[in-house]
Amino acid sequence: TGHRIIISQTPGSGVWMFFSKTDESLKGTIIEFVQYFDNANLGETRKILRKHTSSPPPKVDESLYQKEIIFHKKDKERILSTLSKLKTVTGSDYLSRRGILESTFRHHKFHGQILSGYNNAVVFPHRDALGACGYEINKWDEINSKSFKSFPKYGEKSLWVSNIPPSPDKIIFLESPLEALSYFQLFSHKLDDAILIAPSGSWSPAVSELMKNIIDKYCLDICEKFIVVSAFNNDKGGKKQSDILQNIVAES
Numbered sequence: 013t014g015h016r017i018i019i020s021q022t023p024g025s026g027v028w029m030f031f032s033k034t035d036e037s038l039k040g041t042i043i044e045f046v047q048y049f050d051n052a053n054l055g056e057t058r059k060i061l062r063k064h065t066s067s068p069p070p071k072v073d074e075s076l077y078q079k080e081i082i083f084h085k086k087d088k089e090r091i092l093s094t095l096s097k098l099k100t101v102t103g104s105d106y107l108s109r110r111g112i113l114e115s116t117f118r119h120h121k122f123h124g125q126i127l128s129g130y131n132n133a134v135v136f137p138h139r140d141a142l143g144a145c146g147y148e149i150n151k152w153d154e155i156n157s158k159s160f161k162s163f164p165k166y167g168e169k170s171l172w173v174s175n176i177p178p179s180p181d182k183i184i185f186l187e188s189p190l191e192a193l194s195y196f197q198l199f200s201h202k203l204d205d206a207i208l209i210a211p212s213g214s215w216s217p218a219v220s221e222l223m224k225n226i227i228d229k230y231c232l233d234i235c236e237k238f239i240v241v242s243a244f245n246n247d248k249g250g251k252k253q254s255d256i257l258q259n260i261v262a263e264s
Contacts, residue, residue: 019045037090051133051151053162059155087166088145094164095137095144098127106134106152110159110190116197121174121208126189136189138170138212141222145170148189148212161188161212170219174208180230181205182239185223185257187250188212195243214253220260227264 016033031039046057127135133151146167172189186192192208244250
């Protein structure tokens with residue numbers, strides 16, 4: 013990965029910690045080390061570490077539970093620093109496993125919006141009104157033979173957006189960046205002037221406002237010709253997302 017990593021055990025507490033000698037922002041416990049470099053969620057991290065300790069699942073003393081909620085501080089500089097080190101994807105086993113052709117993910121519409129992460133992960137940057145604010149990590153779990161995704165706790169979940177053509181004629185909203193790629197693969201001949209946007213699942217009122225502002229921006233310029241397309245999944249969640257989008261469009 014290009015990092016020089018130091019791992020050590022803290023005297024007294026016995027807690028294993030790590031830090032990077034090449035990136036001051038990259039440091040933490042051994043749990044965070046596995047989560048970062050293996051792109052693993054907490055449950056998967058436990059499984060990975062348990063192999064090295066040969067210990068059974070721990071029994072936790074309820075008195076040790078956190079009594080108050082601690083909110084993680086957002087760190088936009090860390091987000092920007094991480095994204096600046098990642099390159100546009102040129103080949104991806106993960107995307108190939110998901111049925112996405114190289115001609116699709118290497119299309120100019122997605123240049124810079126699909127990045128190669130660590131350990132063969134695929135990273136989709138999220139943006140708010142001020143620019144990059146977070147990112148979605150997608151990776152194939154070899155152990156369980158399934159895909160999983162995660163978001164860094166220090167980032168904001170907002171919108172993934174394809175590159176914007178000079179004269180856009182439509183915005184297509186989809187649930188996830190991966191589904192945006194699938195949609196483009198099916199209908200690319202109709203999407204030269206389209207903008208593809210994905211919130212990666214459910215979204216907050218702040219993201220609804222961002223979606224409204226994006227629609228307003230293009231509708232004001234070319235309202236008679238501009239089209240907003242709801243291409244969410246055909247299930248209960250997708251129906252809810254379509255209803256919310258319909259309300260947003262009605263207010264625009």
